[in-house]
Amino acid sequence: MAANEVDVFANEEKRNLELGGHVGFDSLPDQLVSKSVAQGFCFNILCVGETGIGKSTLMNTLFNTIFENEEASHYEQEVQLRPQTYDLQESNVNLKLTVVHTVGFGDQINKEESYKPILEYIDTQFEKYLEEELKIKRSLFNYHDTRIHICLYFIAPTGHSLKSLDLVTMKKLDSKVNVIPVIAKADTVSRSELDKLKIKVMSELVSNGVQIYQFPTEDEAVAEINSSMNTHLPFAVVGSLDNVKVGNKMVKARLYPWGSVQVENENHCDFVKLREMLLRVNMEDLREQTHARHYELYRRCKLEEMGFKDTGPDSQSFSLQETYEAKRKEFLVDLQRKEEEMRQMFVNKVKETEAELKEKEKELHERFEQLKRMHQEEKKNLEEKRRELEEEMNAFNRRKVAAETLMGQALQGCSQPFKKDKDKKNFFSLPSACSLTSGRNLN
Amino acid sequence: MTASSRYRSRVPRPEDAEEKEYVGFATLPNQVHRKSVKKGFDFTLMVAGESGLGKSTLVNSLFLTDLHKDRKLLNAEERINQTVEITKHTVDIEEKGVKLKLTIVDTPGFGDAVNNTECWRPITGYIDQQFEQYFRDESGLNRKNIQDNRVHCCLYFIPPFGHGLRPVDIEFMKALQDKVNVVPLIAKADCLTPLEIKKLKERLREEIDKYGIKIYQFPDCDSDEDEEFKRQDKELKESTPFAVIGSNTVVEARGQRVRGRLYPWGIVEVENPSHCDFVKLRTMLIRTHMHDLKDITSDCHYENYRAQCIQTMTSKMNADKRVESPIPILPLSTPDVETEKLIKMKDDELRRMQQMLQKMQQQMHEQDL
Numbered sequence: 001m002a003a004n005e006v007d008v009f010a011n012e013e014k015r016n017l018e019l020g021g022h023v024g025f026d027s028l029p030d031q032l033v034s035k036s037v038a039q040g041f042c043f044n045i046l047c048v049g050e051t052g053i054g055k056s057t058l059m060n061t062l063f064n065t066i067f068e069n070e071e072a073s074h075y076e077q078e079v080q081l082r083p084q085t086y087d088l089q090e091s092n093v094n095l096k097l098t099v100v101h102t103v104g105f106g107d108q109i110n111k112e113e114s115y116k117p118i119l120e121y122i123d124t125q126f127e128k129y130l131e132e133e134l135k136i137k138r139s140l141f142n143y144h145d146t147r148i149h150i151c152l153y154f155i156a157p158t159g160h161s162l163k164s165l166d167l168v169t170m171k172k173l174d175s176k177v178n179v180i181p182v183i184a185k186a187d188t189v190s191r192s193e194l195d196k197l198k199i200k201v202m203s204e205l206v207s208n209g210v211q212i213y214q215f216p217t218e219d220e221a222v223a224e225i226n227s228s229m230n231t232h233l234p235f236a237v238v239g240s241l242d243n244v245k246v247g248n249k250m251v252k253a254r255l256y257p258w259g260s261v262q263v264e265n266e267n268h269c270d271f272v273k274l275r276e277m278l279l280r281v282n283m284e285d286l287r288e289q290t291h292a293r294h295y296e297l298y299r300r301c302k303l304e305e306m307g308f309k310d311t312g313p314d315s316q317s318f319s320l321q322e323t324y325e326a327k328r329k330e331f332l333v334d335l336q337r338k339e340e341e342m343r344q345m346f347v348n349k350v351k352e353t354e355a356e357l358k359e360k361e362k363e364l365h366e367r368f369e370q371l372k373r374m375h376q377e378e379k380k381n382l383e384e385k386r387r388e389l390e391e392e393m394n395a396f397n398r399r400k401v402a403a404e405t406l407m408g409q410a411l412q413g414c415s416q417p418f419k420k421d422k423d424k425k426n427f428f429s430l431p432s433a434c435s436l437t438s439g440r441n442l443n
Numbered sequence: 444m445t446a447s448s449r450y451r452s453r454v455p456r457p458e459d460a461e462e463k464e465y466v467g468f469a470t471l472p473n474q475v476h477r478k479s480v481k482k483g484f485d486f487t488l489m490v491a492g493e494s495g496l497g498k499s500t501l502v503n504s505l506f507l508t509d510l511h512k513d514r515k516l517l518n519a520e521e522r523i524n525q526t527v528e529i530t531k532h533t534v535d536i537e538e539k540g541v542k543l544k545l546t547i548v549d550t551p552g553f554g555d556a557v558n559n560t561e562c563w564r565p566i567t568g569y570i571d572q573q574f575e576q577y578f579r580d581e582s583g584l585n586r587k588n589i590q591d592n593r594v595h596c597c598l599y600f601i602p603p604f605g606h607g608l609r610p611v612d613i614e615f616m617k618a619l620q621d622k623v624n625v626v627p628l629i630a631k632a633d634c635l636t637p638l639e640i641k642k643l644k645e646r647l648r649e650e651i652d653k654y655g656i657k658i659y660q661f662p663d664c665d666s667d668e669d670e671e672f673k674r675q676d677k678e679l680k681e682s683t684p685f686a687v688i689g690s691n692t693v694v695e696a697r698g699q700r701v702r703g704r705l706y707p708w709g710i711v712e713v714e715n716p717s718h719c720d721f722v723k724l725r726t727m728l729i730r731t732h733m734h735d736l737k738d739i740t741s742d743c744h745y746e747n748y749r750a751q752c753i754q755t756m757t758s759k760m761n762a763d764k765r766v767e768s769p770i771p772i773l774p775l776s777t778p779d780v781e782t783e784k785l786i787k788m789k790d791d792e793l794r795r796m797q798q799m800l801q802k803m804q805q806q807m808h809e810q811d812l
């Protein structure tokens with residue numbers, strides 16, 4: 001049966017066969033090369049270093065062109081990254097070069113968060129590639145790969161050792177990208193100081209477990225040169241695009257009153273070594289490492305986060321689709337649950353507010369009642385007072401009437417003056433009462 | 444032209460004496476000279492800046508001694524959370540009978556940690572402490588042997604790798620500008636070509652003006668100084684901030700043994716004025732302006748501190764109503780802030796009452812009509 005045949009074939013050992021003549025598949029590498037040359041290459045460099053340390057100048061010197069770059073200010077609030085893409089061509093090989101510079105690195109007073117924007121940028125590039133990979137309709141061969149292939153970390157030549165910021169940043173970066181430390185502005189360090197500095201820097205990196213990029217030594221063609229270069233790390237570089245006449249040649253150099261530092265002179269600085277390693281020997285290896293090591297690590301972490309596993313609890317491999325479906329269902333259920341929750345919350349809140357409002361209404365009502373009662377009481381009091389006053393008025397009127405009648409009697413009794421001496425008193429007291437009342441009547 | 448020769452050239456010659464009556468107080472400068480030599484001088488210099496900028500090397504080059512033996516340099520990981528320390532080295536040096544007690548105040552750890560917020564606090568604290576110490580000594584009963592530990596000058600090292608001042612530089616200089624004479628220097632100047640040095644100096648001068656940082660200004664020389672001195676002074680002023688290089692090693696250059704740094708491409712001579720401004724710095728700091736620095740410290744910065752101190756003390760006492768301070772109180776010529784406020788309040792009240800009174804009067808007047 002067919003199934004058994006397939007099994008038989010799979011269990012057979014693979015044999016090495018001798019060729020009878022020239023077949024011609026030794027041209028496969030050439031085919032690969034011509035295909036990739038036609039496609040064009042892509043290389044992304046990230047330069048991390050303090051403002052003014054010479055990142056742009058070094059890039060200009062390395063690629064022998066002037067990349068447009070304005071001077072950065074020292075007063076940025078946060079570290080930012082500025083990517084720029086260029087298309088370069090050298091003897092029919094097209095290179096799409098992206099150079100990313102950090103702006104404002106090391107300028108802030110509090111540098112604890114300085115490494116974060118850099119990590120974010122690197123992760124974002126990985127994320128974009130992962131997205132492209134997971135798409136249903138994807139075009140990876142056409143995709144502009146922006147993942148950072150190499151990070152050049154510029155160390156300030158202070159002469160003693162690494163700065164604390166350098167150590168912290170390189171530690172965070174070493175698992176995400178290939179890091180190559182370089183000592184910038186190396187024309188300020190004399191030979192003996194330079195050796196000491198290199199040793200100190202490397203020992204500090206090693207003792208803190210920072211894994212910088214090691215040039216590969218497996219391939220015999222480049223093993224020797226690579227292993228010797230590994231001992232010269234970190235490279236002490238000087239960058240310059242100014243041409244200075246030395247002897248009878250024009251070379252790239254920096255001209256000082258006491259001499260000129262030639263960029264391409266191996267006795268003066270390690271620029272040539274850096275260029276060899278970076279561009280001429282190991283560029284492809286850097287790209288490979290980025291894809292095979294750093295990107296795979298990122299991808300694994302990301303997918304594990306999302307809940308994917310390669311092997312299930314009974315050691316059976318899951319397929320991505322099944323897991324994906326399961327995840328999707330889970331996610332939808334989650335979403336529904338959350339919606340319900342939110343609706344509940346909303347209803348609860350509405351109820352609460354209603355209850356509050358009711359209470360307030362009750363309170364207002366009570367107050368109203370209270371005020372009404374008070375009002376009534378006061379009205380009563382006022383009524384009483386009015387009555388009292390009226391009574392007094394009546395009493396007074398009665399007295400008035402009484403007084404008038406008495407007056408009338410008194411006038412009548414005037415014809416009998418001596419009869420009532422007793423009344424004299426009254427008589428004399430009366431006129432006052434009379435005048436009062438008359439005065440009153442007038443009013 | 445040394446100071447002593449300048450003074451001597453001013454002494455009137457005996458021929459003049461015959462023309463008018465010679466009193467003789469023109470020899471006062473010589474007497475001052477003699478007494479000061481006998482008394483000796485002291486000078487406190489502070490150096491501040493990030494580690495690795497060549498502060499110790501420069502100080503050694505300036506005073507031609509080795510002040511920093513057995514220095515322990517920290518690793519990068521130890522420096523992540525480092526705090527600023529203050530270390531003091533005092534040496535007695537003598538030259539031609541003139542004794543100088545030199546104190547160098549070093550600030551290891553400045554700007555080295557990852558988070559450098561307020562890293563200048565210990566430094567300003569130290570300067571204030573010295574002022575306070577002097578204040579107490581000055582106001583004490585026995586004033587015979589006052590030790591002057593006040594910081595006379597602060598050399599601030601700016602790294603040459605950037606494009607100008609960084610935020611930490613600005614904050615530091617602003618925090619110190621009213622307490623000490625700040626002299627900014629461009630460190631490790633052998634990484635800059637002459638054109639770059641010029642650009643950087645201009646940039647720095649611009650930024651110092653822009654941010655209003657008060658650095659030490661050279662005093663204008665008197666109009667009756669000779670031309671040579673005036674020219675030197677002008678040159679000095681135009682080349683601030685100084686771009687310096689330091690070195691302790693002696694190398695052979697142009698047939699001479701000079702202090703310098705040996706590179707594969709040439710030799711940088713520290714004392715060559717076309718290579719760096721070290722000579723100018725030395726002239727300014729030691730040979731011509733040392734006493735001026737001391738004067739400004741005691742006349743300007745210290746007096747400011749003293750006035751502030753007294754004001755805060757008396758205002759606190761007015762609030763507490765206690766007489767406890769050991770230092771005698773001087774009568775205040777300026778009124779206290781609090782009493783001023785009270786007076787103002789009372790004035791306002793009075794005014795309001797007067798207005799009300801006027802209004803009432805008017806009302807009554809209208810009623811009577």
